[in-house]
Amino acid sequence: MDKSPLVLLELIERLGNLMRAEARRVGSDEQLQPVHVEALVYLSKANRYSNTPQALAEYVGITKGTASQSLLLLDRRGLIERYEDDLDRRVVRLRLSQAGEQFLYDNQPQLAWQHATRNISPNRIRNAVSALRETLSTFQADNEGSPFGSCASCQHFERLSARAYRCGLMGDRLSAPETRKICWLYELKGSAAGDDEE
Amino acid sequence: MDKSPLVLLELIERLGNLMRAEARRVGSDEQLQPVHVEALVYLSKANRYSNTPQALAEYVGITKGTASQSLLLLDRRGLIERYEDDLDRRVVRLRLSQAGEQFLYDNQPQLAWQHATRNISPNRIRNAVSALRETLSTFQADNEGSPFGSCASCQHFERLSARAYRCGLMGDRLSAPETRKICWLYELKGSAAGDDEE
DNA sequence: AGAAATGGTTTCGACTCGCTACTATACAAG
DNA sequence: CTTGTATAGTAGCGAGTCGAAACCATTTCT
Numbered sequence: 001m002d003k004s005p006l007v008l009l010e011l012i013e014r015l016g017n018l019m020r021a022e023a024r025r026v027g028s029d030e031q032l033q034p035v036h037v038e039a040l041v042y043l044s045k046a047n048r049y050s051n052t053p054q055a056l057a058e059y060v061g062i063t064k065g066t067a068s069q070s071l072l073l074l075d076r077r078g079l080i081e082r083y084e085d086d087l088d089r090r091v092v093r094l095r096l097s098q099a100g101e102q103f104l105y106d107n108q109p110q111l112a113w114q115h116a117t118r119n120i121s122p123n124r125i126r127n128a129v130s131a132l133r134e135t136l137s138t139f140q141a142d143n144e145g146s147p148f149g150s151c152a153s154c155q156h157f158e159r160l161s162a163r164a165y166r167c168g169l170m171g172d173r174l175s176a177p178e179t180r181k182i183c184w185l186y187e188l189k190g191s192a193a194g195d196d197e198e
Numbered sequence: 199m200d201k202s203p204l205v206l207l208e209l210i211e212r213l214g215n216l217m218r219a220e221a222r223r224v225g226s227d228e229q230l231q232p233v234h235v236e237a238l239v240y241l242s243k244a245n246r247y248s249n250t251p252q253a254l255a256e257y258v259g260i261t262k263g264t265a266s267q268s269l270l271l272l273d274r275r276g277l278i279e280r281y282e283d284d285l286d287r288r289v290v291r292l293r294l295s296q297a298g299e300q301f302l303y304d305n306q307p308q309l310a311w312q313h314a315t316r317n318i319s320p321n322r323i324r325n326a327v328s329a330l331r332e333t334l335s336t337f338q339a340d341n342e343g344s345p346f347g348s349c350a351s352c353q354h355f356e357r358l359s360a361r362a363y364r365c366g367l368m369g370d371r372l373s374a375p376e377t378r379k380i381c382w383l384y385e386l387k388g389s390a391a392g393d394d395e396e
Numbered sequence: 397a398g399a400a401a402t403g404g405t406t407t408c409g410a411c412t413c414g415c416t417a418c419t420a421t422a423c424a425a426g
Numbered sequence: 427c428t429t430g431t432a433t434a435g436t437a438g439c440g441a442g443t444c445g446a447a448a449c450c451a452t453t454t455c456t
Contacts, residue, residue, distance in 0.1 A: 004323045004324050005311075005323060006308065007327050008315065008326060008327050008330070009217075011330040012213050012214060013217055015210050015214065015333065015337075016210060016211065016214020016217060016218070018334075018337065024413090028414085033442065033443075035442095038211075052403080053404065053405095054403065060215060061215050061216065061222070064403080064405090065407090065446080065447090066443060066444050066445075068404060068405055069442080069444085070442090070443080072405090089451080089452060091403055110204065112337070112340065112341070113203075113207045113337065114204060114207065115336075116333050116334075116336045117333050117336070118336070119332060119336055120332055120333065124325065124328075125202045125206055125329060127322065127325050128325065128326040129202055129206050129209060131323060132209040132210070132326065134318055135318065136212060136216075136314075138313075138315070138316070139213075142310065148212070229410085229411095231410095231411065231444085250435090251434075252434065252435080260413065262436090263413075263414070263436080263437085263438095264412060264414075265435095266435065266437085267412075270436090286433090286434080288435070289433090290434075290435065
């Protein structure tokens with residue numbers, strides 16, 4: 001019997017712990033909790049559909065109530081800005097403020113980690129990435145977890161021309177950089193559409 | 199330029215978040231926080247040198263003050279037992295109680311995850327494991343993080359005979375199963391011993 | 397228009413977590 | 427044997443997390 005899967009999980013857990021500890025360290029100057037740092041990082045990577053409290057909450061795995069609190073704090077600290085959605089006046093949209101961008105730029109939470117992979121060949125990294133990606137998507141399929149992916153492998157993604165893209169679900173044109181951001185509405189290509197209209 | 203390292207980190211972070219969320223879910227029946235579950239899991243895997251509040255705190259990345267609190271709670275709930283060390287009466291040793299063992303057995307925090315790797319070939323998993331292991335050890339080397347490994351690759355490990363082992367640092371005989379547990383005193387084979395005696 | 401759903405905020409209570417004492421034991425030097 | 431000094435752990439404080447439930451405001455369904 002092979003114990004590798006267990007070892008893999010242990011490693012991921014351990015690395016995750018250390019990343020969390022790193023986030024704690026990075027945030028301690030500014031009196032920020034790990035979750036706050038994660039939230040800032042998320043906002044820097046979220047596309048236009050996904051910059052809401054709700055999406056953030058799902059991504060980092062907290063309830064919307066807690067998310068609301070954390071966002072309040074980040075707002076007080078001037079690291080994020082909130083603005084109303086034009087179409088739906090219930091939804092609040094979020095973006096990093098100048099200070100928020102600066103904070104991420106100064107601290108580069110991911111730099112130390114990127115550095116830690118320097119001895120590993122690009123090829124091995126790509127292999128690891130694909131294995132982890134598959135693990136993630138299997139787990140999500142099992143648990144109906146919210147997907148959170150980017151356009152590349154999304155069912156709703158449409159390529160209009162050489163460099164014109166479109167989200168079939170929302171109907172918007174998308175810029176090339178935007179297609180690489182994190183999206184909440186992501187649906188893995190190939191999964192059944194199910195019930196649309198009656 | 200290759201973005202794979204960043205993607206790898208993102209995946210690890212995401213998986214780590216989900217594991218944490220899973221720990222939260224598992225613990226919610228018993229009113230346990232994720233950290234509590236992690237602590238129980240750690241104790242189930244720690245060897246005889248590593249079942250102390252101190253080691254636990256370092257492993258999960260909290261301070262000893264916080265660890266003390268959490269252990270108090272786990273003790274009140276009857277999930278762990280504390281006992282004195284014979285040699286050094288300052289140190290408190292920890293072990294899972296019957297109820298604690300049962301809790302882990304009932305909930306199997308890792309089962310869902312093990313399941314999530316079912317579609318990945320053992321070979322790819324092993325490759326991913328080795329890449330992550332290397333990332334971890336590079337990161338630890340950079341940051342002087344506490345090591346936490348098992349005997350297999352530890353500097354102090356000695357093989358007396360076919361199935362008799364010994365820890366050179368502590369001088370104890372070790373059983374075969376014990377050599378696979380997590381140890382706090384772990385030192386990667388090959389790193390300089392430095393200053394021992396004068 | 398009324399009912400149900402949805403996105404966010406608020407409040408509450410138990411707990412985390414870093415920090416700063418503080419206690420008790422161990423160990424080293426005089 | 428006493429007097430440090432280091433080490434393992436605990437206790438208390440204050441800000442914040444977090445889930446749960448109640449609550450608004452707005453949208454959507456009928």
